[in-house]
Amino acid sequence: MSETPLLEIRDLSKTFGSVQALTDVDFEVRRGEVMALVGDNGAGKSTLIKCVAGIHGYDSGEISFDGEAVSIHGPKDAAKLGIEVVYQDLALCDNLDVVQNMYLGREVRDFLFRLNEPVMEQHTAETLESLAVTTIRSIRQPVASLSGGQRQSVAVAKAVQWNSRLVILDEPTAALGVAQTRQVLELVKRLAEQGLSVVLISHNLHDIFEVATRITVLRLGRDVGVYERDKTTEQEIVHAITAGVPTKIAGIAETAPEIVA
Amino acid sequence: MSTEADVVAPGIGLPEGDETEQQTLWQRAVGNVKSGNLGVLPVVIGEVLIVTYFSFTATNFFTAGNFVNVILQMAGVTMIAFGVVFVLLIAEIDLSIGYLSGIAALTAATLQLPDGRNYPGWLCILLALGVVAIIGAAQGTVVAKVGVPSFVVTLAGLLIWQGVILRELQVRGVIQIEEDWINKTATYYFSATVSWIIAALVTGLYALVALSGLFGQQRAGLKVRPLPALAKLVGVAVAAFGVVAICTHATKPAACPEGTPLAEVCTQPLGLPLAAVLMLVFLVGLTFLAKRTTFGRHVYAVGGNAEAARRAGINVARVRILVFMISGIMAGVGGLILAARLQSVNLNVGGGTLLLDSISAAVIGGVSLFGGRGEVRGALFGSLIIATIANGLNIGGYKTGTIYIVTGAILLGAVTLDTVARRLQERSGR
Ligand SMILES: Nc1ncnc2c1ncn2[C@@H]1O[C@H](COP(=O)(O)OP(=O)(O)OP(=O)(O)O)[C@@H](O)[C@H]1O
Numbered sequence A: 001m002s003e004t005p006l007l008e009i010r011d012l013s014k015t016f017g018s019v020q021a022l023t024d025v026d027f028e029v030r031r032g033e034v035m036a037l038v039g040d041n042g043a044g045k046s047t048l049i050k051c052v053a054g055i056h057g058y059d060s061g062e063i064s065f066d067g068e069a070v071s072i073h074g075p076k077d078a079a080k081l082g083i084e085v086v087y088q089d090l091a092l093c094d095n096l097d098v099v100q101n102m103y104l105g106r107e108v109r110d111f112l113f114r115l116n117e118p119v120m121e122q123h124t125a126e127t128l129e130s131l132a133v134t135t136i137r138s139i140r141q142p143v144a145s146l147s148g149g150q151r152q153s154v155a156v157a158k159a160v161q162w163n164s165r166l167v168i169l170d171e172p173t174a175a176l177g178v179a180q181t182r183q184v185l186e187l188v189k190r191l192a193e194q195g196l197s198v199v200l201i202s203h204n205l206h207d208i209f210e211v212a213t214r215i216t217v218l219r220l221g222r223d224v225g226v227y228e229r230d231k232t233t234e235q236e237i238v239h240a241i242t243a244g245v246p247t248k249i250a251g252i253a254e255t256a257p258e259i260v261a
Numbered sequence B: 001m002s003t004e005a006d007v008v009a010p011g012i013g014l015p016e017g018d019e020t021e022q023q024t025l026w027q028r029a030v031g032n033v034k035s036g037n038l039g040v041l042p043v044v045i046g047e048v049l050i051v052t053y054f055s056f057t058a059t060n061f062f063t064a065g066n067f068v069n070v071i072l073q074m075a076g077v078t079m080i081a082f083g084v085v086f087v088l089l090i091a092e093i094d095l096s097i098g099y100l101s102g103i104a105a106l107t108a109a110t111l112q113l114p115d116g117r118n119y120p121g122w123l124c125i126l127l128a129l130g131v132v133a134i135i136g137a138a139q140g141t142v143v144a145k146v147g148v149p150s151f152v153v154t155l156a157g158l159l160i161w162q163g164v165i166l167r168e169l170q171v172r173g174v175i176q177i178e179e180d181w182i183n184k185t186a187t188y189y190f191s192a193t194v195s196w197i198i199a200a201l202v203t204g205l206y207a208l209v210a211l212s213g214l215f216g217q218q219r220a221g222l223k224v225r226p227l228p229a230l231a232k233l234v235g236v237a238v239a240a241f242g243v244v245a246i247c248t249h250a251t252k253p254a255a256c257p258e259g260t261p262l263a264e265v266c267t268q269p270l271g272l273p274l275a276a277v278l279m280l281v282f283l284v285g286l287t288f289l290a291k292r293t294t295f296g297r298h299v300y301a302v303g304g305n306a307e308a309a310r311r312a313g314i315n316v317a318r319v320r321i322l323v324f325m326i327s328g329i330m331a332g333v334g335g336l337i338l339a340a341r342l343q344s345v346n347l348n349v350g351g352g353t354l355l356l357d358s359i360s361a362a363v364i365g366g367v368s369l370f371g372g373r374g375e376v377r378g379a380l381f382g383s384l385i386i387a388t389i390a391n392g393l394n395i396g397g398y399k400t401g402t403i404y405i406v407t408g409a410i411l412l413g414a415v416t417l418d419t420v421a422r423r424l425q426e427r428s429g430r
């Protein structure tokens, strides 16, 4: 029954004016797996996940979630499906404090429709604590006054605090210190153990081989293969990133064997 | 929506009670100043300096009567500036507010004409505000949906609405307002007893709200900080009773009763002006809107990072349109009060320095032109400063030119302060 992937993308194409950012991309994420998404700068990783998150519209292609074709027209649609994203640029409001950012767009209100600050403040403190984010002095300080790594921690905490089904992390550890990177990787594993699906975008193959179950490689806006972590090597992935051949060109066999669940 | 269970990291012990809770009020204030978050501090200091200066240089400045004067002089601009705060918070500008206030005044004045429609006053007010609300929303729609810069849209609005006013009034010239509902917004005074009751009510209500806030903190298991709340309550009480005390001491000339010697000048006590209460009502209502509702939170978010707001699922266009609507409505409220002071509408309505005074008031009050930073009360403080300067220089016998120069210098100082504060904040971050 759980053979249908949680997220399944078929033939997704996306152009920005004359720039062809994505061409006929296939991408799938199964339940409870950590799918790594790798590729060189400009390969289209962020664009792909923004299409899933409803930030960008796409030109053609199909997205199904939980076996059903879905149309995602905005961030709200994605959130309703249970898709949460940590964006590469974090998407935080500098002028708002940590609590306000954590609950942005989903503020908790009391019976008089007033913002329920105490509840939001307390939950934020708990979430950050559970992620071992201990370096933030006050969760009532504006995000502008946080360090780059602290901001990233807040962005990650913001995405995982909801009961989501798919968490997408676009380079979540790029600015993090050793301890915080560990925390995020541990978190990724833990999320998968709890049955959530995770998409992890990273340039750090070492990290990816530690936590990912499968690896999708994008190159120049096309997918060039899906690799099972246990059956591949870093060299093979590096080769795919730099010289991979698209899976969809007629006559060429798939570069990686599809795994049968 | 229970959240923590999903992500609990095993075996992570945190040091109990972080430093935040232990920070004293003073430490927080110093921290705020260091990180460029000056709040209303410069305005309060500025106002004290200005009042002190005029008290010594202008006779009749430091009197109860003149205090009431300043309140009446600032009321219109304050209302308009309340709307400006929201527009600046989303990092936009509305240049049409001056003449929009004129449009509201003109609409109300026309509808109340005894030889015209002769509508009741409250209906005139509602319809006038409805007109400017629609205009504001329309201008906001062009900004938010089409993407034309607000500067251009509202500059066009400035010209268009000025044109409408000129066309409507060029024959008549002046429309007298005889309708009580409208006129009383600027001419009604509460009796001493009612004034004191109002002061007590304000203090009591504020205490109730503060108390329920503390209970909320306690219920959520947060550390309760009663001292800052108490300090604020004392401040509110002093302000409320202080204003009433001064206003009830003010007097105005009155007809003498039969048989008084000719040399004697007769007066009657004034009391708290209705305009002051109106300012307070809008201050509280709009502060609530900005700080305690999701809409207000989204206003700040759009001003801070519109793209982040969009990704958080906020309907950014809707927020922008509503903000321009608020701007229109508040311009209308201000316009009605200004017209009520004159008890008429003439060709100059909405013109002069009204637009610039209103924007200056918000900016002097610490609302950032770059969006996302500032408070509703800033408009009140800024407009108080502008009104005090104009009033003091006027009494001191200075000409209009001097008033412009001084106001301009203070505006420049305020914006410089804001810019420097922003730089400080950037430096203290990352
Ligand atoms: N908003 C946009 N407008 C125009 N072109 C864009 C936009 N966003 C991305 N692109 C283009 O799409 C392509 C893919 O960009 P994308 O950000 O998805 O790359 P990426 O794989 O995330 O790279 P990186 O590893 O550097 O984050 C690039 O050629 C980029 O120039």
Ligand SMILES: [Mg+2]
Pocket (backbone or CB within 6 Å): A045, A046, A047, A088, A170
């Ligand atoms: Mg990217």
